[in-house]
Amino acid sequence: MWRLFAWSVGVGAVLALLALAGAYFARDNLIRYTLNPGQSFELLPAPFAPEYSRSDTWAVLPTDPMKKVDVFFITPTLYFSSAHWNAPIDNSAVEQRIQSVILPIYAAPFSSSANLFLPRYRQAAPYSFMSSSEDGRKARELAYHDVKAAFDNFLADRNEGRPFIVAGYGQGALYGLRLLSEMPKNKHSQLIAAYLIDAPLPVDTIKALTPDIPLCAASDLTGCIIAWHVSRQGGRGDMATQNALVWRPGGGFEVTRSRPLACVNPLTWTISGRAGGKDMNLGGAELDPNSPSGINIIHNATGADCWNGLLFIDIDPDPLFFWTGPRYEALFPSRVNPFYSDIRANVQSRIESYLAQASLPAPPKSGDAPDRDDR
Numbered sequence: 001m002w003r004l005f006a007w008s009v010g011v012g013a014v015l016a017l018l019a020l021a022g023a024y025f026a027r028d029n030l031i032r033y034t035l036n037p038g039q040s041f042e043l044l045p046a047p048f049a050p051e052y053s054r055s056d057t058w059a060v061l062p063t064d065p066m067k068k069v070d071v072f073f074i075t076p077t078l079y080f081s082s083a084h085w086n087a088p089i090d091n092s093a094v095e096q097r098i099q100s101v102i103l104p105i106y107a108a109p110f111s112s113s114a115n116l117f118l119p120r121y122r123q124a125a126p127y128s129f130m131s132s133s134e135d136g137r138k139a140r141e142l143a144y145h146d147v148k149a150a151f152d153n154f155l156a157d158r159n160e161g162r163p164f165i166v167a168g169y170g171q172g173a174l175y176g177l178r179l180l181s182e183m184p185k186n187k188h189s190q191l192i193a194a195y196l197i198d199a200p201l202p203v204d205t206i207k208a209l210t211p212d213i214p215l216c217a218a219s220d221l222t223g224c225i226i227a228w229h230v231s232r233q234g235g236r237g238d239m240a241t242q243n244a245l246v247w248r249p250g251g252g253f254e255v256t257r258s259r260p261l262a263c264v265n266p267l268t269w270t271i272s273g274r275a276g277g278k279d280m281n282l283g284g285a286e287l288d289p290n291s292p293s294g295i296n297i298i299h300n301a302t303g304a305d306c307w308n309g310l311l312f313i314d315i316d317p318d319p320l321f322f323w324t325g326p327r328y329e330a331l332f333p334s335r336v337n338p339f340y341s342d343i344r345a346n347v348q349s350r351i352e353s354y355l356a357q358a359s360l361p362a363p364p365k366s367g368d369a370p371d372r373d374d375r
Helices: 002-025 027-034 092-111 134-158 171-182 185-190 203-209 238-243 340-358
Strands: 058-060 070-074 115-119 164-169 191-197 224-228 230-232 245-247 253-255 284-287 295-298 304-307 310-313
Touching: 058 092, 070 092, 070 134, 070 171, 092 115, 092 164, 092 284, 092 295, 092 340, 115 134, 134 171, 134 245, 164 171, 164 340, 171 191, 171 203, 171 224, 171 245, 185 191, 191 340, 203 245, 284 340, 295 340
Parallel strands: 070 115, 070 164, 164 191, 191 224, 230 310
Antiparallel strands: 058 115, 245 253, 284 295, 304 310
16 A cells, blocks of 8 residues: 555656646746736726826935936836736835845946936836737837836926936836937937946937937947847847837837847947956846845956847846746846946946036137137
């Protein structure tokens, strides 16, 4: 009897292991199924729209900005649910992730040198980026509508004419690019730089949408865009290079379809160009709840090499949403920011460059002759 029992237990254990292995290798499909809202965008009522004149619609809002520069920061995907196509701005899990993940590891390199303005918005749910359906497109449009409303409020009532940085990760970077394309012309001179990170942004899309705001080709240039999309060595890049939806000039969306993606190397701060070795890395940061700052600095964390529009790194950071598989892991922020200290130093460098240029005397107007003594 005991042999039959032992045999049954052994078979059950083997079947359980096989089931777990099957679930592991099929986890991309399982996650895609799990995160599908299951109803159309119109049938799932959208959460209430935020009113950005109210302070409670901002996750971070400096009450007394003391720094000379502002940063408008747009968060990545932090809503891991199928309950809505767009996240409610009062979702407690999203708020917890803003406080415990975004502020210490992603926003801190910017807020160390600038006043941080971080709006809550009805971000598109993850399934919106796993499908090219019309529902997902509408979810992104709704999310952008919130970000644009927050940015308009920031410029009109909160910025007070200070120079500013636009920073966005993941879907936040996608919205950041469109913000730049629709930004009033009279605000262009206030833009220090835009950091649009971990979103696949084709070079030709950037040129078409923001012809007056080029990619940054050097570490101290201002009025330009820094963009890259990380891929680990041996990782899957087809989602970004082939199937990602980006803004179409003139309206709507189009697919990346092997078009060259923008890649400003965060170690060399050049467009594509040579690779940067680990010795150039000033320090990555990983989440550490036992640290007073919430992070642990990793010196010489990784090298970086722009190749075929993707930024290849040496490490394999764990995505915050740990159930995801290799196809979709880039949709979620990581527990590691591999260029934390590099971004912080570069932000400070561009701010100093901008302020130095702003302090220079204005050049003479065309046709004005310089003062001289002709006697």
